[in-house]
Amino acid sequence: MLNKQESQQRITRLQQELKAKGIDGALFIYPIDVYYFTGTRQNSTLWVPAEGKPRLMVRKSVSRAIKESCIEETVPFPSSKEFPALFPPELQKIGFTFDVAPVQQYNYYAKLLPGREFVDVSAINREIRSVKSEWELGQMRKSGDMICQVFREVPGFLKEGMREVDLAAEFECRLRKAGSEGYVRMRAFNQELFQGLAVSSAACDPGFFDGAVTGQGMSSASPHGASAAVIKANTPILVDYTGIFNGYIVDITRFFVIGKLAPELEHGFATALAIQKYLVDNLKPGVICEELFLKAAEMAEEAGLGRNFMGAPGENAKFVGHGVGLELDEFPVLAQGFKVPLRDGQTIAIEPKFVFPGQGVAGIENTFAVGKNGGVKLTDMPDEVVYL
Amino acid sequence: MLNKQESQQRITRLQQELKAKGIDGALFIYPIDVYYFTGTRQNSTLWVPAEGKPRLMVRKSVSRAIKESCIEETVPFPSSKEFPALFPPELQKIGFTFDVAPVQQYNYYAKLLPGREFVDVSAINREIRSVKSEWELGQMRKSGDMICQVFREVPGFLKEGMREVDLAAEFECRLRKAGSEGYVRMRAFNQELFQGLAVSSAACDPGFFDGAVTGQGMSSASPHGASAAVIKANTPILVDYTGIFNGYIVDITRFFVIGKLAPELEHGFATALAIQKYLVDNLKPGVICEELFLKAAEMAEEAGLGRNFMGAPGENAKFVGHGVGLELDEFPVLAQGFKVPLRDGQTIAIEPKFVFPGQGVAGIENTFAVGKNGGVKLTDMPDEVVYL
Known part of the structure; x- marks a missing residue:
């Protein structure tokens, strides 16, 4: 089982890369990416801001994700109304894994966060994990x-x-x-x-x-x-x-x-x-x-x-x-x-x-x-x- | 192994749906979708126009796809220069499976075929196959x-x-x-x-x-x-x-x-x-x-x-x-x-x-x-x- 120190080191490496590239944060929706950073592969979306604490938003199973996750803020997936409020307007440039995320998922998040620029963090993600x-x-x-x-x-x-x-x-x-x-x-x-x-x-x-x-x-x-x-x-x-x-x-x-x-x-x-x-x-x-x-x-x-x-x-x-x-x-x-x-x-x-x-x-x-x-x-x- | 008659019936049902929805044709890139219509799941892209003959464009393995495919026109994947020429300008509305196609794939085809409208045929595809x-x-x-x-x-x-x-x-x-x-x-x-x-x-x-x-x-x-x-x-x-x-x-x-x-x-x-x-x-x-x-x-x-x-x-x-x-x-x-x-x-x-x-x-x-x-x-x- 992943420990908190490992998880924290990975998040820190990601945040350094995001900052270096001028990206305000990244949304991860692919199971094994979520697992790598959090220690759980329950059906969830991970938000990692370039600065500050990550948030794991869980669809299923919430109880199991809370047990396994190394992320302090592991919470049920917010409603479509609550979701946008979690992303203040200064977060403009949002990283997303274009290599694996289907178009329907992209459209879903782009609609939840209108006016933001989504950028591909596939390479950053793969380099960190390598x-x-x-x-x-x-x-x-x-x-x-x-x-x-x-x-x-x-x-x-x-x-x-x-x-x-x-x-x-x-x-x-x-x-x-x-x-x-x-x-x-x-x-x-x-x-x-x-x-x-x-x-x-x-x-x-x-x-x-x-x-x-x-x-x-x-x-x-x-x-x-x-x-x-x-x-x-x-x-x-x-x-x-x-x-x-x-x-x-x-x-x-x-x-x-x-x-x-x-x-x-x-x-x-x-x-x-x-x-x-x-x-x-x-x-x-x-x-x-x-x-x-x-x-x-x-x-x-x-x-x-x-x-x-x-x-x-x-x-x-x-x-x-x-x-x-x-x-x-x-x-x-x-x-x-x-x-x-x-x-x-x-x-x-x-x-x-x-x-x-x-x-x-x-x-x-x-x-x-x-x-x-x-x-x-x-x-x-x-x-x-x-x-x- | 799939036979030509089955393949042809499936293509015909798809073409009827495309015509009914005013879509000029559909590009399939997901392996099992390609398999369903053609009989091969080799790494390929299938183009089915609303009217006319389908074309299977194969990346790997070409020799195996030719052996297995029920599609008459089973050919090596064209170069980026040749590809757009295969899609005359009257083909405006292109179906694509937004449910499974990653953003990178979407961007690749959208760039190859600029000025066309890509529309989601996920539901059509799943209904036919059901x-x-x-x-x-x-x-x-x-x-x-x-x-x-x-x-x-x-x-x-x-x-x-x-x-x-x-x-x-x-x-x-x-x-x-x-x-x-x-x-x-x-x-x-x-x-x-x-x-x-x-x-x-x-x-x-x-x-x-x-x-x-x-x-x-x-x-x-x-x-x-x-x-x-x-x-x-x-x-x-x-x-x-x-x-x-x-x-x-x-x-x-x-x-x-x-x-x-x-x-x-x-x-x-x-x-x-x-x-x-x-x-x-x-x-x-x-x-x-x-x-x-x-x-x-x-x-x-x-x-x-x-x-x-x-x-x-x-x-x-x-x-x-x-x-x-x-x-x-x-x-x-x-x-x-x-x-x-x-x-x-x-x-x-x-x-x-x-x-x-x-x-x-x-x-x-x-x-x-x-x-x-x-x-x-x-x-x-x-x-x-x-x-x-």
Whole structure:
């Protein structure tokens, strides 16, 4: 459970940013944003003025929000008449998360507060959240430890002839018993993920998901993750899952093989590990995100695997790692065009992967914290392919 | 997989509505809306003119969308230069789903098409989707059959002393093996659901969820569904889950008891069954949604259970049933203020439930299709409490 000191530090960082940008305050309506600042994700709207005390206005459940919230002024949502009176006319410039707030919500608040200027604070919000406190790093380490326990059990239940979805079901069952909360929050519009992927022969299909691997899924309505395809020998089995504990997500992939691998795939794995090593050695404050991606792409190219890097040939994703925390797709991204420096305490899933259509996928993924001496691994278990 | 005839019928119904409302066409960007009309949920934007042929513009994956889409003109997403040229100046009034489209997306399209008027087609979209075709009813019947199989297995693995989350894990494992896709789509902003709820002693906690029961969840970050609380004898165990097959969701709740129940709870169950019977008998085209809710509330009141109806006393939800289909929260809602008539082929989860704080929850839930002779049950298994 979030404590008041953590909550206060986050509010203070936000207020500093708002002041620096000349914004008079910000309204947060997206559940995980409200949770980050207050410690409750009950259905609520959070108002944080650039100066002064925040106010959490709760629709449902008021009694539960009062129990959980770190914000002194946690109150029932005011009536449409009372609401405007809480915003004196000198509050002109109101921050709002344009990245996730639907137009209907925007119109609702704009009508409640006529004559004010609403400005987008999506980037400020995501930048603040990208840097984790010591307490948060502890939470993520715990999430890492929990999911690694489940990964260690895979050789006990992975069998030739089972369907991808059977493997998924067995993995997910153990992950839930370990306490994982299951619901994966993603910020990007148009993205959906059900816990993760257990995919093998159907792993190479391209898809909507903003990652190297999408999987076939159970139908074109849910075209992601495990399918009914049968797991065969001598084909890499990719297990890429999120563990979510106390809201904090880690993201990890390991590969399993029943039998042995084709030389191209072995070469893919070796290259992925080399890329991971380079990135981790350089996961230091001040290093430019885009440069890490470009170097990774260069290493893939030098290994003769440029076409296969981060996607099926022709449908390659242009990133090699992504921020992760309360959402799966946090800042920063190790991607083309992301020309910002890493910051101490950011947490990033690094996932060099190679797709060989008709053969399978090879790669690795771990979650790391950015640190002065390079990345600190939060998903602490061996990286090697597990042969069964 | 969706067929071209179904897709064409849906597009035609939409075009009729657009014409009737004087809207020149509609842009759909929300995945499940795109899926409904086209048969693919790849990352795409669908343009449906009030007259003429629709166009599906795909960002990722183009190759997969072309395979799945029922729309003849399925093409890569045009460049920012090409896009405006596709919209001749006589197309003035553009429909957009204000209920789910974030402000950033709205601004993006408004900038691409300057000088046009964007209007909200959220209600049109939801009304069209609420009425299911014969094919869709078949899909939902299949989803119902599949999840009922899993419910029948519960007595085999439900044990006193297991935690709520262990029960959830066992249920979810079997549901996945049966082929359920897992990811539950909800349209309402601020709502989240991970598959369903397996809750007992922690079932009475109020919460953010727009339902009678929220559960405690694993943490205040994910305050919904199963918790680590231990399942005890003589306390109702609520298993409320969604089964999702080929995108189509059914919603069903059954109760299990190890031992026996207090008389208040038995009275709650009997009253819930009586309310369900009344609602099902009247689930006919033309009946006003609100009236069904008011009658249900009246029956609860007459049974002396008004305070406990649809939530903990003081935090009662004001509905007794909700549309369900490709999303868990479709139109119509059997709720206060919903003064519209039922239509033939709508599918509705009816869920009268009573919350007795400190004692447990009693009730029932099934998914029905609206029909001329009353509701047709799509979750076909006995309603009674299962005593173990």
